[in-house]
Amino acid sequence: MELPSVGSPAVVEDEADHDAARPPYLHAMLAGGIGGTTGDMLMHSLDTVKTRQQGDPHMPPKYTSMGNTYYTILRQEGIARGLYGGVQPAFLGSFSGTVLFFGTYEWSKRWMIDMGIAPSVSYFTAGLFADLAAAPAYVPSEVLKTRLQLQGRHNNPYFNSGYNYRSTIDAARTIARTEGFGALFYGYKATLWRDLPFSALQFAFYEEERGLAKRFVGSNNIGLPLEILTAASAGGMAGVLTCPLDVVKTRIQTQHNDVPSSNASTQSSKASLSASTSKHSSHNPSNPLPKQNRPISTSSPSTALRNHGAVTLDTSSVITGLRIIYKTEGAAGWFRGVGPRLVWTSVQSGTMLVLYQTLLRWFEQHPLVGPKEDFV
Template identity: 30%
Template sequence: MELSLAHPAVKAFMCGSLSGTCSTLLFQPLDLVKTRLQTLQSSRQPGLGRVGMVAVLFSVVRTEKLLGLWKGISPSIARTIPGVGIYFSTYYSLKQHFFPDRSLRAIEAALLGGGARTVAGVFMLPVTVIKTRFECGRYNYRSVTGALCSVCRTEGPTALFSGLMATLLRDVPFSGIYVMFYSQTKAMLPKDISMSASAPLANFSCGILAGILASLITQPADVVKTHVQVKPQLRTAKAIGYIYMENGLQGFFRGTVPRALRRTMMSAMAWTLYEQMMAHVGLKS
């Protein structure tokens, strides 16, 4: 079955892609800092003290210039344009199919958010692997295409799906928790606010709250995912053991601040822009 540009799912894909692209461009530096923090060597090594977000930020600017903060933006965009589009179009299609004429209950919102993220996460995992390697600073890839070819040639195609389980354990709960809290807090807003010109700001605030909660809950899975994708010889269970042996329990929360900031702001902005653009094209999100 062919889909035209006027098809609602296609409109949802385009609105989602545009909203995701805007937020990715703004918050890529936070993602890079988060990845660098998570892939630092053991804090027990001689001469390596406790390193925080600000120290990593200044280190990147000093050694790689200001534009170094946007290292990995090419794979980020390559992942975001189709990935966020797939996420929102899947979410919209599922919602219209199962719950077309009513608001979502908490568990329904969690299932829809998690289901949509599963589809997008599996489809875009190879680009996610390349993006993580770009950001960690240990690989000298020149382009997304070159990186994909290099990984396939030297490690085999299966390396492009390294960290699949850890990625799903991070992204599916995050999206489910986020959509659940976001939809429920939005439903609690007074009607005069929801219908006013300040509705986007109110929705953005709901997104901030939902993003913080979802980020904190899924942070350990994000650290494991990063290690598996940077060191493909590790499997999820071994990565968990490696992180614990190297840094203890606190190792599972490395990069919490930049990730929480980025994921929260990106999700809140993406959802706010998505809903505004959907309303502009005459569709209910």
């Protein structure tokens, strides 16, 4: 393909686009933080559905279709501790993580473009750098959020996940006391394995699609319908492509060492680490229950199956985890929860990126900092 020469209208327009897309860092970080947090909170219930499907230790699984899972959790456990379990750590991690993410993304993207690196490469690489910078802030919150989502309500009579935390604070204290502080970073590598390619693909798709939309419309303001379409499709495509990595991440973060327990209904904090029973429907908690081990643990790698048929993912290695899932569950195991993940990433990305652009335009009209304060 013939490239336009320097000084041509295409190049001048491209350079103008790059200059116009350079808001002050404070604006970018606040717009990204508000947009990202809003998107995460809006889609938290669907993320819970995805987590239940991916981390369900029962075989056959209790949760099947997206609609069935959503309705079952809502009917049995309600909204606050069911569909919105783990929302507190999700909120804190989302805001801090997206603030760091967008600040790093804008800085690294601008630096690479100024160094003469192709925009498409700059967008992709900036997404990687941004996620590396944000990971230390959001991974601990992701661990807490994922376990609380999988658990649902305290002393949940409808679903046993192997966890039984009273609150977010209790979960953090229990994990630190019984598993060590490092357990709050369980799945750190797996999270990076999922989020680095996701962010890179998402922003590569988004920036390229937005560039096409600008050329189609003939303006930098592409309008709300195209803003939504480009943002949602970029997030959805990246979400589907990285679903296998998300499955492994979920299982690694919800794994723990099996601890024998003589009473499956024990309400102490140590019960969150104990083996317990499958609860596919309501029952009388006073009845004795058959014991069940979590199908995921942190012991040495193994492909052994539990007696209920669920695969044991005894590894912290993403590659090994992918291999175990494929051997025991086939390609379908890689894409457990792909439906809610597609919807979640599409709506979350659409909300985040549309709000991001909208807030940037608002900040431009009501600046928090002057143009001279933008440290490039």
